Amino acid sequence: MSLKELQDTVYSDESFWQKAKTYASTAGKEVIEMALTLYYAMKDSDTPAWAKTVILGALAYFILPVDAVPDLIPGGYIDDLGALAAAAWTVAQHIKDSHTEMAKNSLARWFSDPSQ
Secondary structure: OOHHHHHHHOOOHHHHHHHHHHOHHHHOHHHHHHHHHHHHHHHOOOOOHHHHHHHHHHHHHHHOOOOOOOOOOOOOOHHHHHHHHHHHHHOHHHOOHHHHHHHHHHHHHHOOOOOO
């Protein structure tokens, strides 16, 4: 499936942000940080199309409600983490420090302790 086909049928930025924000605490920091890092890498114009397709496939798996391990059970995001980690490993040469930093900044906002 091409990048355009994935974007047209499975993935949207809106659905990614909705899933990431709604389920951040359930999925956990590790899953969300990896998803955000990949998202920012995918949005970078320097990232080649083949890498964007790999990333898009992993992010689509993350947002789809049906997957190998149901997300709403304890440990349900382990398969999502595996898909995201495999994608990150595959496109590692295209993940910049700036992508990681943007992900960490978003993560800090979502997981900050309001009592501090």
